[in-house]
Amino acid sequence: MNRIPMPNPIAEMDGDEMTRVLWADIKRELLEPFVALNTEYYDLGLPHRDETDDAVTTAAAEAIRRLHVGVKCATITPNAQRVEEYGLKKMWRSPNGTIRAILDGTVFRTPIPTPGLRPYIPGWTKPVTVARHSYGDLYKDTEFRIQGPGKAELVFTAADGTVRRETIYDFEGPGVLQGCFNKDSSIENFARSCFEYALGEKKDLWFSAKDTIMKIYDGQFKETFQRLYDQEYRPRFEAAGITYFYSLIDDAVARLIRSEGGIVWALKNYDGDVMSDMISTAFGSLAMMTSVLVSADGNYEYEAAHGTVTRHYYRYLRGEKTSTNPVATIFAWSGALRKRGELDGGGALCAFADDLEKAVMDTIARGVVTGDLAGLLESRPEPVDSAGFLSAVRAELEKKYA
Numbered sequence: 001m002n003r004i005p006m007p008n009p010i011a012e013m014d015g016d017e018m019t020r021v022l023w024a025d026i027k028r029e030l031l032e033p034f035v036a037l038n039t040e041y042y043d044l045g046l047p048h049r050d051e052t053d054d055a056v057t058t059a060a061a062e063a064i065r066r067l068h069v070g071v072k073c074a075t076i077t078p079n080a081q082r083v084e085e086y087g088l089k090k091m092w093r094s095p096n097g098t099i100r101a102i103l104d105g106t107v108f109r110t111p112i113p114t115p116g117l118r119p120y121i122p123g124w125t126k127p128v129t130v131a132r133h134s135y136g137d138l139y140k141d142t143e144f145r146i147q148g149p150g151k152a153e154l155v156f157t158a159a160d161g162t163v164r165r166e167t168i169y170d171f172e173g174p175g176v177l178q179g180c181f182n183k184d185s186s187i188e189n190f191a192r193s194c195f196e197y198a199l200g201e202k203k204d205l206w207f208s209a210k211d212t213i214m215k216i217y218d219g220q221f222k223e224t225f226q227r228l229y230d231q232e233y234r235p236r237f238e239a240a241g242i243t244y245f246y247s248l249i250d251d252a253v254a255r256l257i258r259s260e261g262g263i264v265w266a267l268k269n270y271d272g273d274v275m276s277d278m279i280s281t282a283f284g285s286l287a288m289m290t291s292v293l294v295s296a297d298g299n300y301e302y303e304a305a306h307g308t309v310t311r312h313y314y315r316y317l318r319g320e321k322t323s324t325n326p327v328a329t330i331f332a333w334s335g336a337l338r339k340r341g342e343l344d345g346g347g348a349l350c351a352f353a354d355d356l357e358k359a360v361m362d363t364i365a366r367g368v369v370t371g372d373l374a375g376l377l378e379s380r381p382e383p384v385d386s387a388g389f390l391s392a393v394r395a396e397l398e399k400k401y402a
């Protein structure tokens, strides 16, 4: 058959362990037979990051900025044990952290509703998207222990030498201390990517923080969202029939539990980290969630929300069959191919992305599922291994692309 052409490339970032195995299987079974894949390949597998002194990660992030679309496999963030396991030159930083810092954007995570699986919150009939700011705050903090009495101060020395100083606390004994920051430009990028994403998805946008306590810090986030909404986005939201609304984060969790879902929930970096695991679990599994990093200047990086599934990989290395769920990784590819198609005005690639996702959902609806889902479904189907799942999806696809 004639494969679907792909005139412009996307940045392809390979990764580690079980997801690296699935990566190659997905390409061979579900992509290459149907699409004339056009990618710039970056091997972010830990051995190659080590070989290149992690330069490959930066090169990959720059490729996303140049090509506007990237797809990334899960990667190991090394700790001391990994340094030993892989004989690394050093404990390289998290590739996701490096890429996020270069793209300066927002990570959107949306559960993929599993046919036959009731969310833990029965009222949530529509998936909730978490929009997590992925710059600064606690993830770039400075912290230390205080060994004994003394005064902690917050000091800012302006470029012109002016000093501003405020007492944080007069310690009468030992304790801990932490400082963190964010930038107006990054907060504004965050707000813009949330407004644009909500418009694209035609979903209401909520932003939640705690500006009653952090009047200046969280206040800056709240004020930025409100200003951009009032000055720029309100007419487009009204035309799309959606709303923007701010609420305190504790009020928002209560409202969300009572809601039917279906919103985009914008959250600061830490809040988004915590809440996205709660949302994904409520809808089933980390392996049933899409994740895309969107930068305000229009770059998109698609990935799975889960890690490299190390425990399954060690079983795979022992020659055992694994029942690792490839859905989030397949949806990373379909998301990237659809976006490439949209940017290039090419309908066939977008249609293929839709068909691929439909083939996955039809396969699950037939009860062909991996172990993680089999245990959650009321029908208790017998799980298939990863290869069995992929070949069932391929059979669905071939019905259409024979």
Ligand code: NAP
Binding pocket: 073, 074, 075, 076, 077, 078, 096, 286, 287, 303, 304, 305, 306, 307, 308, 309, 310, 311, 312, 323, 324, 325, 326, 372
């Ligand atoms: P993980 O890879 O997400 O796996 C944790 C557990 O969740 C697995 O052992 C498995 O449970 C279940 N699971 C996750 N994905 C699954 C899938 N697709 N199918 C079936 N079950 C799945 O997290 P981890 O074990 O904490 O981390 C492993 C490595 O991944 C670490 O080196 C970490 O640095 C890296 N990591 C990378 C990313 C990323 O690149 N985006 C994100 C997180 C972690 P059972 O074993 O009970 O079946």
Ligand code: MG
Binding pocket: 273, 274, 277
């Ligand atoms: Mg987390």
